[in-house]
Amino acid sequence: MRQALLLLPLLLAFLLPRGLELDRYVTIDDPKWLMRSAGFYTALARADFKETFQREHPGVTVTWAGTLGYLVDFPGYFKIAPQEPPSITRFHRLLAEFNKPPLDLLVAARVFVILANVVCLILAFPIASRLIGKLPAFFAFLLIAFDPYFTALTRL
DSSP: OHHHHHHHHHHHHHHHHHHSOTTSOOOTTHHHHHHHHHHHHHHHHTTOGGGGOOOSSSOHHHHHHHHHHHHHHOTTHHHHOOSSOOOHHHHHHHHHHTTOOHHHHHHHHHHHHHHHHHHHHHHHHHHHHHHHOHHHHHHHHHHHHHOHHHHHHHTO
């Protein structure tokens, strides 16, 4: 019971700094990741697993989060997606034709990145509690929750 009482403030501490105003910024590579997620989602939906490979670096969690964002905000994207990956201009035109602002898709994807981070931290808390005690783990996780660098990275 005491652990549950500690988890509630931690949950709020993890969610509040990360979950607000997700539509206020766009980084330089967000359009690329939005397109890669679109390609990944399209390849999965078409069962073309070879085409799920989008880049030669580990962006798997980002493309999965983006795919979940598409499933929430634009589930029919794969039906209208071109066979070949479109240019950034063509991609934005395609979204505009269906009245889907890229920022809405980006925000939907960011929600899943934040949820994945929060779930991992909440699951790690009981382990840390057993290792170093409930109160030290609580304060350590509060420090993690409000770390500006970590907060910024989990909002991308």
